[in-house]
Amino acid sequence: MSFLGYIRSDGSVGTRNYVLIIPQGIIAKSICDFVAGTKSILTVDHGSGRTANDREQIARLLIGLGRNSNVASVIVHAASPGVGYPELRAERLADEIAAGGKRVEVLDPAKDGGTYGAIVRGIQVARMMVHDASKLRREKVGDEYLCLGVKCGYSDTTSGIAGNPAVGYLYDKIVAAGGTALFGETTEIIGAEQALARRAVSPDVAEAILRAVTIQEERAKATGLDIRTVNPVPSNIKGGISSLEEKSLGAIHKAGTTPIQGVLKYAERPTRKGLYFVDNWMGHLSIFAGYAAAGANVVLFQLGGGGVAGRTLLEGSPSVVAPFLWATANPKTYAAATDSIDFYSGTVIEGTETPEEAGERLYRTVVDIASGTLSRSETLHYAEPIDMYLQEPRF
Amino acid sequence: MSARRALIMHPSDNVATAVEEIHAGEEVAVPVRGSVLTLHAAEPIPFGFKIALQDIPRGGIIRKYGETIGKASLAISKGALVHVHNLEGTRARGDLAKGGKP
Numbered sequence: 001m002s003f004l005g006y007i008r009s010d011g012s013v014g015t016r017n018y019v020l021i022i023p024q025g026i027i028a029k030s031i032c033d034f035v036a037g038t039k040s041i042l043t044v045d046h047g048s049g050r051t052a053n054d055r056e057q058i059a060r061l062l063i064g065l066g067r068n069s070n071v072a073s074v075i076v077h078a079a080s081p082g083v084g085y086p087e088l089r090a091e092r093l094a095d096e097i098a099a100g101g102k103r104v105e106v107l108d109p110a111k112d113g114g115t116y117g118a119i120v121r122g123i124q125v126a127r128m129m130v131h132d133a134s135k136l137r138r139e140k141v142g143d144e145y146l147c148l149g150v151k152c153g154y155s156d157t158t159s160g161i162a163g164n165p166a167v168g169y170l171y172d173k174i175v176a177a178g179g180t181a182l183f184g185e186t187t188e189i190i191g192a193e194q195a196l197a198r199r200a201v202s203p204d205v206a207e208a209i210l211r212a213v214t215i216q217e218e219r220a221k222a223t224g225l226d227i228r229t230v231n232p233v234p235s236n237i238k239g240g241i242s243s244l245e246e247k248s249l250g251a252i253h254k255a256g257t258t259p260i261q262g263v264l265k266y267a268e269r270p271t272r273k274g275l276y277f278v279d280n281w282m283g284h285l286s287i288f289a290g291y292a293a294a295g296a297n298v299v300l301f302q303l304g305g306g307g308v309a310g311r312t313l314l315e316g317s318p319s320v321v322a323p324f325l326w327a328t329a330n331p332k333t334y335a336a337a338t339d340s341i342d343f344y345s346g347t348v349i350e351g352t353e354t355p356e357e358a359g360e361r362l363y364r365t366v367v368d369i370a371s372g373t374l375s376r377s378e379t380l381h382y383a384e385p386i387d388m389y390l391q392e393p394r395f
Numbered sequence: 396m397s398a399r400r401a402l403i404m405h406p407s408d409n410v411a412t413a414v415e416e417i418h419a420g421e422e423v424a425v426p427v428r429g430s431v432l433t434l435h436a437a438e439p440i441p442f443g444f445k446i447a448l449q450d451i452p453r454g455g456i457i458r459k460y461g462e463t464i465g466k467a468s469l470a471i472s473k474g475a476l477v478h479v480h481n482l483e484g485t486r487a488r489g490d491l492a493k494g495g496k497p
Contacts, residue, residue: 157412157443160460161402191486195462220487227487228479240412240443242477243484246464305443349414 001177004138004371005069005145005297010101012069013145015297015370017136018321019129020071021122022062022093027077027107027115031122037130041065041289041320042385046079047088054390055087061267061388062088064293066097066104069145070321072133073103075122081110103129138372144178144273146370149291149299149322150254151185153284155232156239156304156330160250162348162355163302163329169359170366171256175275182264182291183255184278186216187231191245192252196277201259208263212279231282239304254302266389267293285387288319296322298370303341305330314340316377318386323369324377327362340376342369398424398433401446405461410445410477412459417446423474437474445477457482 005013021028021040028040041062047055066074074097078090086092090106098104105125112118150167152159171181189196193213200206220227228237232247241247261274267290270276280290288299299322303314314337316324327343328334334344343365347353353361369375401411401423411425417440425432425448432448440446445459451471456463469481 157445161404161412161414187487191464191484192462217487221489223489226490228484237479240441240445240478242445242479242482243465243486245462245484245486246459249460249462249464 001143002140003143003146003367005141006072006136007139007141008069008102012295013141013297014069014071015323015372016070016321017072017133018070019073019075019126019133020066020321021075021077021126022066023077023079023088025077025079027109027118027122030119031075031126034123035126035130037133038126039321042318042383043388044385045388045390047085049394050390051392051395052087054392055085057266057390058388059087059093060265061289061293062093063096064267064269064295065289065320066093067100067102067269068292068295068297068321070297071102072136073105073129075105075107075125075129077107077118077122078109081108105129142177143174143367145297146174146177146366147180147182147295147297148174148366149182149288149294149296150302151282151284151287152251152254152302152304153282154235154239154304154308155241155247155250156236157241157250158239158329158346158349159302159304160253161329162345162358163304163327164250164253165355166329166343166345166348166358166362167254167300167302167327168256169356170362171254171275172258173359173363175256175258175273178273180270180273180295181256181275182270182278182294182296183275184280184287185251185282186212186279187220187244188248188251188282189213189277190217190220190248191243192248195249196252196255196260199257199260201261205260205262209260209277212263212277235308236304264294266290269295281389283387283389284317285384286389288317288322288324289386290389292319292322298323298325298366300325300327300366303328303330303333305333308333308336310336312337312340314377315380315382315384318384320386323375325366325369325375326377342376398422399436401425401440403427403448404459407461408458409448409451410457410459411448413440413442413444413446416442434474437472438476440476447471447473447475447477449473
């Protein structure tokens with residue numbers, strides 16, 4: 001029960017060893033284009049016109065990505081030198097990332113010779129950071145240093161029967177080993193919230209789960225729509241899922257059976273080990289970056305089958321610094337996109353493996369990837385933009 | 396020909412999920428607590444879709460995973476396909492909250 005990881009000065013352990021450059025923009029992009037081993041992000045939202053709560057959510061995402069154990073060191077550039085919102089100022093982001101114990105450098109075009117100057121200096125700094133990071137060797141550590149994040153998508157009934165149960169086995173195993181496991185998608189626990197609340201470690205946590213669902217359900221009702229015109233999404237219905245409740249009850253199997261330690265906001269870091277529910281949105285462009293910011297060092301997308309016909313290449317979702325795995329239990333999906341998929345558990349439906357045997361195989365796959373084997377999506381440069389989960393109106 | 400397979404997730408479920416394509420009239424075998432329940436499909440049940448294990452009256456609760464996944468919007472006969480045409484969710488229904496008809 002161990003993997004090979006990069007031990008950080010704060011005691012966390014990385015499964016990767018990147019230099020991160022944030023936020024997005026031409027400075028970050030130029031440095032990443034020039035210097036190997038670097039990562040940045042892509043979003044369409046810089047916080048302009050956003051409320052204080054949403055700006056803080058953006059800051060939490062950026063700081064969390066910087067503090068992720070897969071990041072050796074960080075460059076923060078001042079996107080709006082001297083005039084940005086206080087929550088998003090480079091010095092603030094840098095200070096909070098550095099509080100986690102890693103090296104952080106700030107680029108400020110106002111002091112570094114303008115945008116061109118900041119790019120040149122950033123390339124120089126990033127090269128040394130990458131070089132220094134490469135001196136670190138992987139060491140054998142226990143599974144308690146794994147932090148997983150999962151979502152299920154394009155769900156069909158294979159998700160609930162054979163896909164999510166294998167993930168649930170993995171989650172139970174990692175939590176039993178002292179690790180951390182995150183799941184979420186608040187809309188998609190509607191109908192299953194009582195089953196989850198019964199697993200809360202305390203009445204307060206149970207209350208927080210039910211409150212998150214109530215708020216989301218009230219929002220849904222306020223639209224005046226039959227939720228089935230929104231979620232389950234058309235691909236779910238095409239895959240045999242008939243109601244939101246059915247989707248939810250299948251979805252929660254991915255969270256295993258261990259007690260729920262708490263309810264986290266998007267991109268919020270857990271304070272202890274164990275299983276956490278994250279009050280987030282299901283969108284794959286949103287959720288994985290949030291998990292990585294919360295500290296996930298491996299993330300999984302458990303894929304159904306509806307709506308993926310003809311998709312023989314699955315490009316992965318933006319998880320920035322966390323290796324991203326595709327898993328499916330749908331034989332048609334697997335046949336269509338075999339070389340994109342890291343793990344297949346349709347064997348449970350075919351009757352050749354039990355959910356536990358499939359889960360054990362998934363565990364070995366995750367440990368392998370945590371130890372350095374590239375996930376299928378990591379073999380591609382392509383990264384989609386992050387759709388940050390922001391809930392308040394823009395002005 | 397051997398029976399087609401469908402699975403329940405909990406002993407109290409009144410629908411089972413087809414884990415292979417089931418054609419109209421075919422025999423369906425559902426493992427339940429160590430024995431096997433058999434019934435005939437009244438219509439095609441595609442892979443991943445649900446078959447009713449008993450007659451369910453209009454308004455009756457439909458159970459999967461041992462929990463409520465919705466109620467019958469029409470009377471459903473044993474062996475029939477159960478999906479959005481005869482099952483409706485009861486949660487987050489903005490249309491009902493706005494006074495729409497169930």
